Amino acid sequence: MTFAGRRVLVTGGSRGIGRATAEAFAREGAAVAFNYSRLEDEAEARETLAMLTAAVVPAYAARADVSDADAVAHLFSDLRDALGGAPDVLVNNAAITHDAPLMMVAEEAWDRVIATNLKGAYLCCRAALRGMIAAKGGRIVNVVSPAAFFGQEGASSYAAAKAGVVALTKSLAREVARFGITANAISPGLVDTQLIASLAEPRRRDMERQIPLGRMAAPAEIAAGILFLASPAASYVTGTTLHVDGGLTML
């Protein structure tokens, strides 16, 4: 039970990588909180919460938009009450994307992606740091993407936001190292989530051929990387990106 007695916040935890991560932390004994932003995610969020509670750890879920400073403040205040203190581990996983070539991206869509993916990470880090500095320790793990390093056709706002999160991670790692806090990024390659499942089989096979390991990742394989970065085993790792992508980028 690597995380017994630890408190963890996973943003965007109702499904996919976030859900797998919340469950993995719970299995290792952590008290886990997560948020989700859309009303239509509520059913999945309830499922995730039920799975966490089944692991017999304190768990908490709330609907909150990470790009809204007041909502983030409320989320942190409520999770402190629910879990008995500020988080020791923050996983910034909440993200949205928008599929359109840059020339056609509506300004409002651009702003929304940057607000959720980049500003959301800033707001959640900011809210988590006071508790971590007081505790003289903490772990921040930011979920990024190969798009941050290679770019991605039709996803310029997403790629730009994720590259921004990589730079945020490095800067923050320098700022808070003296307090025993580490900040790292994890870059999942293609992960077998709902989005990928909706693709046609030939497109899927085509994507898998580009991956040296020849298959997509299971969400649990990404969660394993996140737990490593948050664990005592990663005590000397900060400011870097762990690429859990089957060899896709080899950075």
Added chain:
Amino acid sequence: MDRDALRREVKDLLATGLRLQVAPADIPDHEPIFGQTLGLDSIDALELVVLVEDRFRVSIPDEDVGRRAFASVDALVDFILAERAG
């Protein structure tokens, strides 16, 4: 709490909380807290924000408030008194 007692408490917190090599009584009243006098930088300020918020139950939400509160020991005492009065 009167002003002098609060000033002493602030200086004690600075010296012990930030592990200064300076006796609390030797911390000047009117010099900037962060800068050359005490050899503290803007990252040390993060720790002081957390310590001051916790000890004195005040809020230093961002850099604008921080700049005002940490202008000097005296400014910090004023800030705490004003926050408590409000």
